[in-house]
Amino acid sequence: MKSVSKSIEILKLKIFMYFDYKEYLKSVLDILQKDGTSLRQIQQKMNLQGSAFFSRILEGSRPLSIDNAKKIAKALEMSEDETRYFLDLVNFGNEKNVDKRELFLKKLLLVRSSYKEYILQDSALKFFSKWYYPVLRDLLPLLSANTSLEKIGRMFTPALRASQVKSGISYLLEAGFVKRNFDGTFSVIDSIISTPPRVRSTILRKYHLKNMEINAEIYDAFTSDDRSITSVTCSLSKEGFEKVRTEISALRERILAISREDKSPDRVCHIGFQLVPRAKGEK
Numbered sequence: 001m002k003s004v005s006k007s008i009e010i011l012k013l014k015i016f017m018y019f020d021y022k023e024y025l026k027s028v029l030d031i032l033q034k035d036g037t038s039l040r041q042i043q044q045k046m047n048l049q050g051s052a053f054f055s056r057i058l059e060g061s062r063p064l065s066i067d068n069a070k071k072i073a074k075a076l077e078m079s080e081d082e083t084r085y086f087l088d089l090v091n092f093g094n095e096k097n098v099d100k101r102e103l104f105l106k107k108l109l110l111v112r113s114s115y116k117e118y119i120l121q122d123s124a125l126k127f128f129s130k131w132y133y134p135v136l137r138d139l140l141p142l143l144s145a146n147t148s149l150e151k152i153g154r155m156f157t158p159a160l161r162a163s164q165v166k167s168g169i170s171y172l173l174e175a176g177f178v179k180r181n182f183d184g185t186f187s188v189i190d191s192i193i194s195t196p197p198r199v200r201s202t203i204l205r206k207y208h209l210k211n212m213e214i215n216a217e218i219y220d221a222f223t224s225d226d227r228s229i230t231s232v233t234c235s236l237s238k239e240g241f242e243k244v245r246t247e248i249s250a251l252r253e254r255i256l257a258i259s260r261e262d263k264s265p266d267r268v269c270h271i272g273f274q275l276v277p278r279a280k281g282e283k
Contacts, residue, residue: 015082016112019196021069021089022058028076029054046075063094085111093198098205105202123175125195128207131214132160136168137177137188138268145184157218211270233278241275248273 018024032042039054048068056062069090073083092104112118127133149162172178178186
């Protein structure tokens with residue numbers, strides 16, 4: 001193994017495809033081991049120190065440090081853009097704070113924006129960046145073709161400006177979440193956002209927080225006939241907590257089934273479940 005970077009397969013392997021540095025490393029190592037090279041030999045070639053270095057990284061018992069990431073980038077002869085992306089990928093994967101993780105995600109997306117093959121894919125990640133994008137997606141098929149932007153905006157609670165509705169429709173069309181029919185109406189396309197868990201948690205955190213903030217602001221805008229807000233405070237064991245989590249998940253699926261079977265919807269609703277510890281005992 002004269003050079004770890006000379007494999008044609010590795011040269012074709014684009015790091016910009018990845019949002020998880022462990023997945024990228026596993027792909028690289030799988031290629032390098034095809035000729036019988038051991039992980040220890042690869043580790044030595046990359047000048048990396050430590051017992052079972054790659055095994056511990058991949059199993060998650062040891063994070064990859066930036067210093068070692070730089071050694072790997074050098075050994076793989078990464079370009080400047082590839083190295084920058086790889087280092088941000090490591091920071092993103094190791095960061096526990098969701099706000100700081102969001103900053104690294106923005107850096108990753110910025111680098112990927114220079115490559116055409118990722119533009120549309122990353123556009124789909126914006127779906128939860130605005131609280132009204134998911135609502136607008138479900139609302140558009142319920143409207144007639146000549147409904148004005150202003151009127152659509154007034155249907156929202158809180159109301160949207162016409163410019164927000166216009167940009168929202170443009171985004172949903174571009175990202176492939178809705179399509180415009182020949183008669184001017186809209187239909188929903190079953191687009192699925194498939195991203196690693198840490199990407200989902202980063203994107204969804206602010207979406208959920210924004211929706212809770214809006215729910216608090218508009219609480220008095222509805223009568224008890226137009227809203228249903230209940231809560232319960234109870235003590236649970238870890239086992240009981242997991243059972244409640246499972247019940248919420250099952251209820252969510254039943255609600256989605258009701259929505260799919262509903263033949264004449266006339267409103268778009270946001271349904272939230274919160275299962276949050278308020279106090280923990282000594283154990």
